[in-house]
Amino acid sequence: MSGVKLSQLVKRYGDLEVVKAIDLEVQPHEFVVLVGPSGCGKSTTLRMIAGLEEISGGEVTIGDRVVNRVAPKDRDVAMVFQNYALYPHLNVADNIAFGLRIRKTPKDQVQKMVAEVAEILGLTPYLDRRPADLSGGQRQRVAMGRAIVRHPLVFLFDEPLSNLDAKLRSQMRAEIKRLHKRLDVTSIYVTHDQVEAMTLADRIVVMNDGAIEQVGTPMELFLNPVNTFVAGFIGSPPMNQIRAEISGSSNAPVAKIGDQLLPLPASADVADRMGADVTVGIRPEHAEVHSLGTSPLNVELELVETLGSEALLHTKLADTPFIIKTETEEHFSTLDQVSAFSVNPHQIKVFDIDTGRVLGQAGA
Amino acid sequence: MMNWNLYSRGDKFFAIVVSVLVGMFTAATLYPFIYIAAVSFSSGFAAQAGKVVLTPIDSTLEAYKYILIQPEFWLSYRNTFIYTIGGTIMSLLFIIPGAYALSRPQLYGRRFLNLFVAFTMWFNAGLIPFYLNMRDLNLLDSMFGIIIGFAVNAFNIILLRNFFESIPESFEEAARMDGANDFQVLWKVFIPLSKPAIATITLFCIVARWNGFFWAMVLLSSEEKIPLQVFLRHTISNLSDDDEFAMTQLEAAYSAETVTAAIIVCSIIPVLLVYPWIQKYFEKGILLGGVKE
Ligand SMILES: Nc1ncnc2c1ncn2[C@@H]1O[C@H](COP(=O)(O)OP(=O)(O)OP(=O)(O)O)[C@@H](O)[C@H]1O
Ligand SMILES: [Mg+2]
Numbered sequence: 001m002s003g004v005k006l007s008q009l010v011k012r013y014g015d016l017e018v019v020k021a022i023d024l025e026v027q028p029h030e031f032v033v034l035v036g037p038s039g040c041g042k043s044t045t046l047r048m049i050a051g052l053e054e055i056s057g058g059e060v061t062i063g064d065r066v067v068n069r070v071a072p073k074d075r076d077v078a079m080v081f082q083n084y085a086l087y088p089h090l091n092v093a094d095n096i097a098f099g100l101r102i103r104k105t106p107k108d109q110v111q112k113m114v115a116e117v118a119e120i121l122g123l124t125p126y127l128d129r130r131p132a133d134l135s136g137g138q139r140q141r142v143a144m145g146r147a148i149v150r151h152p153l154v155f156l157f158d159e160p161l162s163n164l165d166a167k168l169r170s171q172m173r174a175e176i177k178r179l180h181k182r183l184d185v186t187s188i189y190v191t192h193d194q195v196e197a198m199t200l201a202d203r204i205v206v207m208n209d210g211a212i213e214q215v216g217t218p219m220e221l222f223l224n225p226v227n228t229f230v231a232g233f234i235g236s237p238p239m240n241q242i243r244a245e246i247s248g249s250s251n252a253p254v255a256k257i258g259d260q261l262l263p264l265p266a267s268a269d270v271a272d273r274m275g276a277d278v279t280v281g282i283r284p285e286h287a288e289v290h291s292l293g294t295s296p297l298n299v300e301l302e303l304v305e306t307l308g309s310e311a312l313l314h315t316k317l318a319d320t321p322f323i324i325k326t327e328t329e330e331h332f333s334t335l336d337q338v339s340a341f342s343v344n345p346h347q348i349k350v351f352d353i354d355t356g357r358v359l360g361q362a363g364a
Numbered sequence: 365m366m367n368w369n370l371y372s373r374g375d376k377f378f379a380i381v382v383s384v385l386v387g388m389f390t391a392a393t394l395y396p397f398i399y400i401a402a403v404s405f406s407s408g409f410a411a412q413a414g415k416v417v418l419t420p421i422d423s424t425l426e427a428y429k430y431i432l433i434q435p436e437f438w439l440s441y442r443n444t445f446i447y448t449i450g451g452t453i454m455s456l457l458f459i460i461p462g463a464y465a466l467s468r469p470q471l472y473g474r475r476f477l478n479l480f481v482a483f484t485m486w487f488n489a490g491l492i493p494f495y496l497n498m499r500d501l502n503l504l505d506s507m508f509g510i511i512i513g514f515a516v517n518a519f520n521i522i523l524l525r526n527f528f529e530s531i532p533e534s535f536e537e538a539a540r541m542d543g544a545n546d547f548q549v550l551w552k553v554f555i556p557l558s559k560p561a562i563a564t565i566t567l568f569c570i571v572a573r574w575n576g577f578f579w580a581m582v583l584l585s586s587e588e589k590i591p592l593q594v595f596l597r598h599t600i601s602n603l604s605d606d607d608e609f610a611m612t613q614l615e616a617a618y619s620a621e622t623v624t625a626a627i628i629v630c631s632i633i634p635v636l637l638v639y640p641w642i643q644k645y646f647e648k649g650i651l652l653g654g655v656k657e
Binding site: 050051052071072073077078079081082083085087088089090098099102103146150 | 532534535537538539540541542543544545548552553556557559
């Protein structure tokens with residue numbers, strides 16, 4: 001098994017730089033998810049690893065081999081495409097066997113390997129069918145079968161679930177996770193869906209505009225986003241961001257939000273900005289509405305969105321939209337009377353208003 | 365089937381007009397066939413007198429007898445098969461790889477090469493230079509010359525190239541990831557996916573070859589190499605020039621008209637047999653289910 005290393009990887013289209021000198025090290029067996037908004041260069045990065053896109057600068061290393069000049073077929077990677085790209089003229093078995101046959105695998109072995117993969121993916125009853133006669137989820141599975149049957153060093157996925165409906169997507173998500181546990185192959189997975197990223201990844205790479213914003217485990221990104229972009233991208237709904245002015249004292253700084261005061265965790269960075277504006281970040285799930293702590297903030301409730309065990313309270317805090325996520329159990333009847341919340345100061349993030357970088361955190 | 369009552373009045377009117385037009389067009393296309401067939405089975409006298417309209421008059425097989433006993437007829441028939449099969453295979457051998465290459469974005473100088481190919485659709489050297497060219501290549505009066513000389517046709521290349529271009533790129537990419545080289549991508553993915561387009565150009569090639577007449581007449585001088593269409597022409601001119609024949613045909617059961625018609629019928633039959641066989645490759649939506657957009 002081998003890892004994948006990107007060093008100073010660049011992709012240019014003419015003068016347009018769409019991947020900007022990114023560095024990333026994917027460990028053997030690791031499941032890494034590239035996530036970011038549309039057009040940020042995720043697919044381009046993945047395709048450079050696959051060899052489908054020429055590399056404008058930097059290096060891609062698979063295992064201990066620099067593959068910049070290696071043809072896709074010799075990189076020993078397999079890719080699952082967003083549109084599946086199943087061969088419509090071949091049945092499921094032949095689709096899965098295509099790569100094996102091209103590589104001149106002995107016949108009896110091909111049969112065994114296809115049967116094995118079909119078994120893993122639950123495709124055995126459909127081996128004789130053409131792709132046109134399969135459901136979306138089944139097609140998706142065939143596409144994965146085609147990738148795993150070859151036992152490649154690395155799996156690449158480019159938004160493999162984006163064509164499925166929500167229910168099937170979560171089902172396939174679990175299946176991909178199971179598959180990875182079982183096969184333990186280094187995987188790089190592209191998505192713009194942060195839920196997919198959170199649930200699948202060992203580590204998440206958040207990309208924006210051709211550059212990497214942050215790399216970390218899902219919980220690291222969730223709890224300690226390095227900037228407002230990551231904070232606004234990870235979590236559903238994402239972190240609330242409110243403009244505030246730092247006041248109080250260096251030892252006990254507070255954020256002035258409108259005319260309300262919110263105690264902040266003390267830090268040198270924050271103390272430095274006394275009197276200046278910052279962005280305060282509060283996760284929707286960290287806002288407590290049922291047993292208010294010290295110095296709660298008043299909000300104006302606009303809408304209650306009930307999701308079942310949880311509800312989203314759409315409120316306004318100093319005229320800025322603010323979303324609170326709370327449990328419904330026991331409290332359901334009082335949700336529409338919520339008028340304030342409190343938050344543990346240690347769960348509050350403070351970001352520089354201009355650069356968006358987090359303040360008062362190691363490495364920030 | 366739609367329920368007729370579900371049509372609005374305007375739709376009904378439209379459906380009727382369309383049906384009538386289609387009917388007229390069908391009749392106009394079909395009638396010459398029926399007429400020729402009827403003439404070929406009529407007596408020479410009736411045909412000459414212009415009595416044949418829809419069905420044979422004074423039915424007879426004399427015209428067929430006249431041509432079927434001629435060895436030249438069978439020879440030219442065989443030659444036409446050789447030109448058609450050989451020429452079509454040769455065309456596909458050039459057109460498919462050519463169209464594939466021209467459809468690939470990575471082809472160096474692709475825009476220019478495409479223009480170059482299209483150029484030959486609008487301009488060509490003309491009769492004399494082409495003839496001289498064939499002469500210099502030692503391909504006059506050569507069956508191989510006929511087969512290779514007309515194998516490449518820009519229109520067919522462009523047609524197939526456009527079809528190849530419409531195949532989503534991810535098919536090629538998936539095949540490449542699976543380890544396929546250029547040739548395997550073409551052979552195992554693009555050709556199977558392009559069956560309808562390839563069937564179309566195959567049919568174009570077959571029909572063009574089968575009916576090929578002019579260049580065969582210009583380039584071939586040996587009687588034993590001519591195709592059926594040239595034989596037909598020879599027969600027509602022979603029969604009308606032949607005084608002896610003209611004298612006898614007053615009583616004869618055949619005439620120049622019926623013999624010509626009989627040859628035409630004989631030459632149509634193979635095309636009629638081939639067409640339905642090719643048509644089954646005109647499957648619609650073969651890409652269906654392979655990719656999801
Ligand atoms: N052939 C090309 N020429 C010029 N620009 C291109 C080309 N291909 C892609 N781009 C640009 O590169 C950028 C990155 O594209 P990419 O497909 O990697 O985005 P992505 O992150 O995968 O987005 P999505 O989530 O929409 O798939 C985009 O801004 C796109 O417009
Ligand atoms: Mg993409």
